[in-house]
Amino acid sequence: MPRKEKKTKRDIGKKEIRRMLYDIFSANPNEHFNYKQLAQRLGIKNMNAKQLIMTVLYEMKNDNMLSEESTGQFKFKISTVYVTGIIDLTAKGTAYLVSDECKEDVFIPQVGLNHALNGDKVKVLLYARSSRRRPEGEVVEILERKKETFVGIIQCSKQYAFLVPTGKQLPYDIFIPLNELNGAKDGEKAIVKITEWPENQKNPIGKVLQVLGTPGDNDTEMNAIMAEFELPVQFPATVEKAAKKIKDAIPEEEIKNRRDFRGITTFTIDPKDAKDFDDALSFRKLKNGNYEVGIHIADVSFYVTPDSTLDKEAYNRATSVYLVDRTIPMLPEHLSNGLCSLRPNEEKLCFSAVFELNENAEVIKQWFGRTVIKSDRRFTYEEAQAMIEGEDGDFKTEIITLNDLAQKLRAARFQNGAIAFDRIEVRFDIDEKGKPTGVYFKRSKEANKLIEEFMLLANKKVAERIGKTKEGQKAKTFVYRIHEQPNTEKLEDFGRFIAKFGYKIRTTSPRQLSSSMNKLMEDVQNRPEQNMIETLAIRTMAKAVYSTVNVGHYGLAFDYYSHFTSPIRRYPDVMTHRLLQRYLDGGRSANAEKYEEMCKHCSDMEQVASNAERASFKYKQVEFMSDKLGENFMGTISGVTQWGFYVELNDTKCEGLVSINELEGDYYEFDEENYCIVGRHHRKVYQLGDQVLVKVAKANLVARQLDFALVESESKNTTPAVTPQTPASRREKPERKFRRGRRGDAASGRKSGKGNRKKK
Template sequence: MNLKEKILAFMRKDAYKPLTAEDLAEQMEFKGTDLAEFWDVLQQLEDNADIIKTRFGKYGVPERMNLVVGRLSATNKGFGFVIPENPQSPDEPDVFIPPDAMISAMHNDRVVARVHRQSSQGRAREGEIIRVVNRANSKIVGTFECSRHFGFVTPDDQRVGHDIFIPKDEFNGASVGAKVVVEITKWPEKRRSAEGKVIEVLGVKGDPGIEILSIIKKHNLPTEFPVEVDRAADKAPASISAGELAGRRDLRHLPLVTIDGEDAKDLDDAVYVKRLREGRFLLGVYIADVSYYVRENTPLDQEARSRGTSVYLVDRVLPMLPPRLSNGICSLNAGEDRLAMSIEMEIDYRGKVLSYEIFPSVIRVQKRLTYTIVRKILVDHDEALRAEHQDLLEPLENMERLCHILRDRRMRRGAVDFDFPEIKVKLDQAGQPVELVKRVRTLSESIIEEFMLVANETVAEHMHQLGVPFMFRVHEQPEQGKMDKLNNLLHNFGQSLPKSREIRPSVLQKILSRIAGRPEERIISTVMLRSLKQARYEAENLGHFGLAATYYTHFTSPIRRYPDLIVHRLIRETFNTGDVSAKRRQKLAAMLPEIAIHSSQRERAAAEAERETVDLKKVEYMARFIGEEFDGVINGVTAFGIFIELENGVEGLVRVSSMDDDYYQYVEEQYALIGERTKKVYRLGDAARILVARANPADRTIDFVLADNGSIAKALAPRPGEKSRSKGKGTAKPELTAAGPKPRKKKTTTGQKPKRRK
């Protein structure tokens, strides 16, 4: 236990009362030379808000002082929620922060909040922010405006909540309407706006590609590698040498295959299955040995750690490693010798891992397969493909059988299995969306998924048993409040959760099984997923709720995920002795929690950027269908309107202000809007027919109106505090006549559209 941990443990004792620094040092018996380190560590703890200094100069931990330290999740309505970073219980609720209690805090800042009201009877606990510990974003992307003497930048992310004041001598070439990156030089205070300077002019709003570039900059995603990183990558060999085979098992004789998407270039996993006696199987999972080429604390490693993950945007990939590595020597390309970190498992007929080996190896992939090819061979029984891949039919059929065995075992233990289709946007050469394609999980994807899951679990359990510091992938129990709300929804569909205060994943999976194929399946699955916590990286094993797994890690994608690279290094370090030195153990204990937090943050940023670019292209795609009717399903209900999802995955909002046959009240318990006079009900999961009223790429929103209850004119009317929504770049405006929207006669068969009712 280091000094920080000792001080915190002392303060967390039930008998502890806040003490001055001098009294604390005396009670903890720090004397002489130890005092200097004590003062330094105490200051570090205070600076980081691990401890709080009261106005009387006494120190305590925040959780014992009615304070919460966490990340601020702001909204575009001006209020926010503080998400506790060290929850005192699995279902500790977030803290609601009203607009007048936000002080100068901005979205994603790390803050200290004082709790004024505890949660009760469905009401959230409420508080005020008293300190901003760490600022999340010193650089903001937005639109530049100016007057004669000064300028300001309106952030693209409305959750930021503050315009940035720009002195005239800091315009740096920005013109009115330009998309810019501004660096904040003075943070906002009660009576003063944030101040900054323009550091980059991205282009003019509406320019091709400017919105994607803005999203990249907003999430601080690097698009180029530093010179020293490129130089290091250039030194990587194009092939392996004989000297590099020492200490590795030679598996080049095995008929390994890779199974990936058609456009994948960074192939980091190969597989092999052999049927044994008595219904047993040998499963081999062979992962690119990236840790051999990316050594700790080198420029390559530091850049990979900073990036955390590869980012797959709608029109490009921002790789974690330079392409010379990710697409070259680290990629398991067919017919080429490659270094690998391998795990081979003997699995019985019920899916239990009986034995395993983890070891470094050299492999040569026999053939690259795609998900489409494997599906056509195993599911469609394509005769031409089966003849072409005759030598692989038996291994592929063994993979299919083992996949079902492993999945059945996961389902028996209660894993929660969501099966949402992925929307892939196809672009033309100019970057314009031409088709929305729903990609559903097929047998071929399931084969790789199940093999990777069992490999990750086995590695995690192995490393946990060694007792060395490690990087786990964890997913904690859901909050009770979220489960209560989910239960309210389930009651509307004749389902319910048990009264037990601890919900097991098997309970949720049974509900998903019961509603499979029903109209409400999509809605319940969506709300259930939103009710669960986010999975994250952690240096402590907390289990994985969604997978119903006691141990879990990420081992199988070191080309594109930094935590996997860390896992490979730890396997390498412990391969011969099963342990690490005491000095190394201490270093890992300090380093891994920081890497876990950073990697989780970068993962969330990447996911948000990926979603935003897809949403942008969905909006651009739907702009061609203004005034046209489509069928959809209500997948969200709020006081201000209903969200409707179309069959092609596009979501839009029907504003309650556009519903002109009645006044509608929001009934939260029923997830419904109910008409005061007509008693008409619009409930979550109901089918709805809509017209597309507006598609605005600038804010990535789509407005619908109900075909039988509303008008496009009302949907397009300016809202309070908003400029006219029917003018300006990025707004797709329907042609209006006295009778309403003029039908568009343009043929619209390009791309996947929702089916229209005949």
């Protein structure tokens, strides 16, 4: 995003615009408005923000909130006593409705859920409320089920059976008639589909779709995680057949239509365990002293044509999934590890971004188009890093020069306001049976950053090529990777928290925020609180998503950014390739509404895949600690909730819960506003960042849950006693600033446990 010292209306995000539009329409239910009138009311003059208003208007129309009286003219439609949104279930069985139509989340008691489950899209009737109470309501209609299949353990009796769901997916057991067991036996893990749910019954009725195997078995548990998030494990036979039909040989006429890079020095740099090489760099020094750098990306869109069997499967998956011990690819192996993998000494088809750079890494010329390459060498990051650090090797001069250019690109990016989130990656050593035998940490070094900077350059320049237009021209529909500015309230909460450790951030302007955030990331290096503060800092930021409405990328400080460089594992990159070629050929703008819907699907699937990856990581954490019961470890309090606090072990980063019910010597209560647990009588405080000595009490593999017992705390913190006039039990609860998640989704200080992969 451009760095403005003063906040403008351009900084407003989609959710905020939706709420402001709702306020306008609900206050004027008999009037109709077009986007220009609404922009004028909101004081918005920027064209990108006006386009965002149009997008939100049609989303509100699709959600049955507005009617389109005539083309571009919208009017309020729904009754003010009803709102729609997504159910966020809590550990107690109550829920909150998260809705763009309300400034506050709506509390829903358990009796008011009417069989709505976590993640369901529902219609809620709002109760009348006083000015001092939070909004409450009840579900009157389930508009869309988030999921209908669930994973759990089968429990059988002589007359019937139940599925006891694992994890946090369903708070009820599923009743299964014996004739619907599909061969499942007592104690086995299985996938069950809900077939009906009578209104007067607490438990739904279902049938077994698939038996996964014995709980605790590595393959059973990994497949269970995929099933829990409704991700496919195998490709359908029709998809595999379609992939194998594609011939290995490149047609000669296709080569003639492409720019030929086969005679130019080209190589790949990837992790040592990588099998799919979707990017390569070419390098040569030009006669004028400048450098030509080619970023060559596997031309997946040549092999995967629109609406084909392969394309539909790739779109449905939208992304590859990286579990701890395996990869579930977006494309069949014949493509991902074969035809589209830029293996050395093989001719490959690519889509390329080629730049002429001067010694200051400034772009002098650029070219985009389809190419044919032949990689000379495959490097691992370790091999490239060794040469950067002084060892001799093939193409050392090229790698050293590219590294120098990459460092200049990186310096310019941070000078412009980019934020550095170089997270430590926690990895497990895995034996042949999938069992974790050790933990190690990976840091991004110069070789990683070399590749990262050139991939960022390609993604940025591709987006600029289509999105950056002359004054008066309208940009054509394109797929952008956008990242909005962080929420002010979250920043204030984060600032208060880090102040307890002696750190601070400045939020007066975006530039000040980015520079102070970068300084914070430097200051926490090698400190016990490093991982926790880095995790919280990332959570303070907005989440990057895909959209046809460009608002820039705040974290990278780019006005235009797309995903172009990983089409083997990300479907949005395939979309980008197709649109770029269409426009290079002089084609008309694509349908924005269609592509926005595709962007939303890809963003949603990216989140689902991320959740599955975290679940697999959590399972391996529990498995790794399962033979260490009774052992003591030092750790840092990384999350605080109403049911206890989470502790991240300092040496392995494994995380477990110390239950509030197990804390001795006092009656402890959760102080949500200050992220701490406080003893009612002695005022002992356990808060984020405290160092504690804990014992491994329980390792539940089925629930993917570690339980710790407190041995000793280094915290000496106490708080003033609550006065008799305001006993703790009667104090009014603070406003709900964070989601009250289920166990394992702590409101504050929660972490993903998954570092960044190779590229953004």
